[in-house]
Amino acid sequence: MxxxxxxxxxxxxxxxxxxxxxxxxxxxxxxxxxxxxxxxxxxxxxxxxxxxxxxxxxxxxxxxxxxxxxxxxxxxxxxxxxxxxxxxxxxxxxxxxxxxxxxxxxxxxxxxxxxxxxxxxxxxxxxxxxxxxxxxxxxxxxxxxxxxxxxxxxxxxxxxxxxxxxxxxLDPDTHHPVPADPRFAADLSFLGNRLPDREQRVEEFFLRPAADLPERRFLLGGSGWGDKPMSANVDYVGHVRTADHNAFNTSPLAVLNISRDSMASIGFSPATRVFEAAGAGACLITDAWQGLELFLEPDREVLVVRDRKDVAEVLKSLTPERAAEIGKAALARVLRDHTxxxxxxxxxxxxxxxxxxxxxxxxx
CATH class of the missing domain: 3.40.50.2000 (Glycogen Phosphorylase B;)
Structure with a gap:
């Protein structure tokens, strides 16, 4: 047609x-x-x-x-x-x-x-x-x-x-595993533009945990964050080209998904970055929202956090081996059910x- x-x-x-x-x-x-x-x-x-x-x-x-x-x-x-x-x-x-x-x-x-x-x-x-x-x-x-x-x-x-x-x-031709890139090395990364109904949740789930863990390295990508106060261990890289999304997702220990207020409240709304990260074989950490289990299995294919303390605790206990295991399981799931x-x-x-x-x- x-x-x-x-x-x-x-x-x-x-x-x-x-x-x-x-x-x-x-x-x-x-x-x-x-x-x-x-x-x-x-x-x-x-x-x-x-x-x-x-x-x-x-x-x-x-x-x-x-x-x-x-x-x-x-x-x-x-x-x-x-x-x-x-x-x-x-x-x-x-x-x-x-x-x-x-x-x-x-x-x-x-x-x-x-x-x-x-x-x-x-x-x-x-x-x-x-x-x-x-x-x-x-x-x-x-x-x-x-x-x-x-x-x-x-x-x-x-x-x-x-x-x-x-x-x-997921489009597996576009988002897939690639070698790590030193430009995007971090313990935890987040990619998202600065929006009014996202900013408070980014503070709670990303910027405050970064301040709580000064020994860890955090990476922030997306437009509009240039004048946002953030701790010294947060590297801000600005707009990340689509061609660099795979490296952005595969290079850190884990990738964070943060839903906008409206999406989190209504549930059943996985962002594109959920599937981009899973498609790259990244270890995905996401804020909790209703319906998540329809897309990825918590604790096996994705790690779920409910506040800044959860984020800090997950990072403290997450090993490279565990992160790789979660990323591998997530990749298999999205290739099977979510293309x-x-x-x-x-x-x-x-x-x-x-x-x-x-x-x-x-x-x-």
Whole structure:
């Protein structure tokens, strides 16, 4: 099928946490025979900070950050069998969605793909006249990259016909074990951009344990932390290119995952870094959140911490041998159960069911 996919960016991960997810899902959808065109606006200097070239498995169309350019890009929806609007595109999101729905053919499948369901729901729930909320009954399905039953119920209560989580996963061609790199040597590393609903948890699970363990070395990657107070044993490396993620994950003793406040509270929302780290064979330490055991087995494939004291205790007792054992088990698990091919097959099944439903309705 011909798919028109409107998202933040496929070619740049700069201030764009959904990039890995988009790439994994769309590449796998292409592998299943779909013809995907990705439309992204030229905003937030992402085009100046590309980390991949346009791939051979997806056509990429970059449009200017203007209303006229947006409308021109949205008009291309008329040529597609499946029209997908992702959340957080970054330029006039609601207008873009309205234009896409207006241009889509009557027989086309219309999907809203939410890559940050907790934030989206928090925005639209209090406002019955929110433009996105009014559009939900006009689309065929909401797909989300996390959230489980709480998100499914919330979206259906707001008028969505169906809501299906398509979780983050692993592209083993992109994220895999590599030799350690001295640039990223540490006892514990964390990679994530500085965001308001993440900062307090980064303080609790990373910066405070670093201060508690001055003899240990900590490594912080991601944009926006430059002026953040941190102890002398924390090395800040700034934005880490996607090409360096494998080395960032394989070089330290352990890698830390810290959920944003909203993701932790709603549960069932593994971040891309969970699968990136596991795919590299890293020893992953994560904050606790509901649903974790659906993806990795605690104490065998992942280590779980609930506060700064837990982080310190885990690091004190973690040996290189134990870390390697956990990383090996996690890698085997994600390769078996959590690749983007698995996720794309699920999305493909939803799309084909919706397309068949549309065809039946048109024939009646």
């Amino acid at each position: 011909k798919i028109a996919f409107y998202g933040s960016s496929l070619v740049s991960a700069y201030w764009n946490g959904a990039a890995t997810y988009y790439r994994g899902v769309i590449k796998a959808l292409h592998g299943l025979g779909h013809d995907v065109t990705f439309y992204e606006p030229d905003v937030y200097d992402r085009q100046k900070n590309r980390d991949i070239d346009p791939p051979d498995w997806c056509r990429v169309v970059v449009y200017e950050g203007t209303i006229d350019a947006l409308k021109a890009a949205a008009s291309a929806a008329a040529e597609a069998d499946v029209v997908i609007k992702a959340s957080g595109v970054g330029f006039e999101d609601d207008l873009l969605f309205e234009q896409i729905v207006a241009f889509a053919r009557p027989d086309a499948v219309r999907i809203f793909w939410d890559v940050d369901a907790p934030a989206t729901l928090a925005e639209i729930r209090p406002d019955p006249n929110h433009r996105l909320r009014r559009l939900l009954p006009q689309i065929d399905a909401v797909l989300t990259y996390g959230g489980g039953d709480p998100v499914i119920t919330a979206y259906q209560d707001l008028g969505a016909i169906i809501c299906v989580p398509i979780y983050n996963g 983007y091919t698995d996720r794309a097959r699920q999305a493909d099944g939803v799309i084909r069911q919706l397309f068949a439903k549309r065809a039946m309705e048109a024939a009646e």
